[in-house]
Amino acid sequence: MKYDYLVVGAGLFGAVFAHEMAAKGKSVLVIDRRDHVGGNIYTENRMGINVHKYGAHIFHTSDREVWDYINGFAEFNGYINSPVAVYKDELYNLPFNMNTFSRMWGIKTPDEAKAIISSQADEEIARINHEKNTDTFTADNLEEQALSLAGRDIYEKLVKGYTEKQWGRDCRDLPAFIIKRLPMRFIYDNNYFNDRYQGIPMGGYTAMIEKLLDGISVKCGVNYYDYMKLEDGLPVRPFESRDGDSFGRILFTGMIDEFFGYELGTLEYRSLKFETEDLPEVDNYQGNAVVNYTEREVPYTRIIEHKHFEYGDGKGTIITREYPANWKHGDEPYYPMNDDKNNALYERYQERAKGFEGVLFGGRLGQYKYYNMDQVIRQALDMSRAEA
Numbered sequence: 001m002k003y004d005y006l007v008v009g010a011g012l013f014g015a016v017f018a019h020e021m022a023a024k025g026k027s028v029l030v031i032d033r034r035d036h037v038g039g040n041i042y043t044e045n046r047m048g049i050n051v052h053k054y055g056a057h058i059f060h061t062s063d064r065e066v067w068d069y070i071n072g073f074a075e076f077n078g079y080i081n082s083p084v085a086v087y088k089d090e091l092y093n094l095p096f097n098m099n100t101f102s103r104m105w106g107i108k109t110p111d112e113a114k115a116i117i118s119s120q121a122d123e124e125i126a127r128i129n130h131e132k133n134t135d136t137f138t139a140d141n142l143e144e145q146a147l148s149l150a151g152r153d154i155y156e157k158l159v160k161g162y163t164e165k166q167w168g169r170d171c172r173d174l175p176a177f178i179i180k181r182l183p184m185r186f187i188y189d190n191n192y193f194n195d196r197y198q199g200i201p202m203g204g205y206t207a208m209i210e211k212l213l214d215g216i217s218v219k220c221g222v223n224y225y226d227y228m229k230l231e232d233g234l235p236v237r238p239f240e241s242r243d244g245d246s247f248g249r250i251l252f253t254g255m256i257d258e259f260f261g262y263e264l265g266t267l268e269y270r271s272l273k274f275e276t277e278d279l280p281e282v283d284n285y286q287g288n289a290v291v292n293y294t295e296r297e298v299p300y301t302r303i304i305e306h307k308h309f310e311y312g313d314g315k316g317t318i319i320t321r322e323y324p325a326n327w328k329h330g331d332e333p334y335y336p337m338n339d340d341k342n343n344a345l346y347e348r349y350q351e352r353a354k355g356f357e358g359v360l361f362g363g364r365l366g367q368y369k370y371y372n373m374d375q376v377i378r379q380a381l382d383m384s385r386a387e388a
């Protein structure tokens with residue numbers, strides 16, 4: 001077969017791009033090395049529950065065009081993300097809002113909350129300045145930054161342990177810039193996101209991706225590096241697979257450094273480990289889809305109870321404990337480490353890619369950026385529109 005496009009990766013980026021190119025009348029083949037479509041938003045239905053296999057995903061956007069677009073492939077259920085945080089035997093609403101402050105200090109009004117936060121923050125700034133023998137405050141690490149923004153109570157109970165687990169490092173060893181600000185709401189509102197549109201696709205993300213890929217040739221369980229004819233690890237024109245298919249152009253949504261054989265070095269990621277438990281005898285484990293554990297001593301950062309994303313009220317439940325993990329070759333690369341060192345290396349790969357005719361790089365691995373789903377759709381739409 002002669003295809004106009006080979007799309008490597010059946011995740012959200014690949015699926016939107018493939019759909020748009022097929023709609024323009026182009027022939028497209030999509031391959032993915034996993035045995036399913038959907039990439040990281042893949043959901044697996046068990047016990048009538050859509051399990052978010054690679055981490056909890058809540059769709060949210062303020063981009064009206066993206067929202068209208070994706071609603072063409074799924075009906076969204078209006079779910080509002082309202083996580084809860086557990087610290088020892090205390091329970092707080094997130095994001096930081098009047099419910100959180102009221103529970104923490106037994107207060108009722110925004111003025112009372114603001115007064116406590118600013119007095120605790122001022123106290124910390126004075127203490128840090130005193131220790132450094134200066135009058136001008138600068139945060140030298142994440143701990144100082146968070147204390148200066150939110151004061152001791154919020155930092156100790158809701159920021160410190162969670163952040164240390166996420167990064168695998170003490171807050172005093174993390175750079176201040178990671179926390180530019182700590183969003184706080186002085187209203188009683190537990191909606192985590194500020195976006196205008198939000199929800200979970202009814203029936204799961206996999207069905208949404210399948211609809212995007214409807215009528216398009218897809219091969220799962222196919223690794224690009226085994227599938228393609230390569231010379232010195234790179235494809236040569238005309239792009240051909242080992243079994244004789246040919247392609248005009250390639251969209252690659254895998255890791256850009258892997259594509260180039262790591263010739264300039266390895267980009268780094270943070271990874272995650274998921275521990276999923278089916279609980280057929282329990283109908284409601286924690287009463288909320290997302291519960292964060294903010295103490296450092298609890299090894300996981302959160303427990304997801306999947307049925308609550310879709311207001312499930314059937315028998316049994318499924319929970320997933322999420323553990324942050326260091327990443328090494330062969331692990332699932334979840335979060336790009338967008339620090340100066342890695343961004344500089346990515347820019348060099350980007351230059352390399354510009355000189356490589358016929359191959360486009362897209363998505364969170366191809367563009368080495370943490371993208372939310374709405375940003376992925378926006379980028380994929382823009383890229384497909386730029387194609388002839």
Ligand SMILES: Cc1cc2nc3c(=O)[nH]c(=O)nc-3n(C[C@H](O)[C@H](O)[C@H](O)COP(=O)(O)OP(=O)(O)OC[C@H]3O[C@@H](n4cnc5c(N)ncnc54)[C@H](O)[C@@H]3O)c2cc1C
Pocket residue numbers: 008009010011012013014031032033034038039040041054055056057058059060222223224225253254255272334335362363364365371372373374376
């Ligand atoms: C834990 C977690 C939670 C998240 N939660 C949210 C959320 O709540 N809301 C939100 O908007 N966003 C969230 N995101 C972001 C969201 O997951 C991404 O925006 C989206 O999945 C990226 O899609 P993608 O197509 O770029 O990448 P991917 O989904 O990773 O797809 C890339 C695909 O390429 C395939 N591939 C790679 N290399 C090869 C190869 N050599 N050969 C063949 N196939 C290959 C992979 O198998 C994969 O299927 C979250 C991310 C994580 C990690």
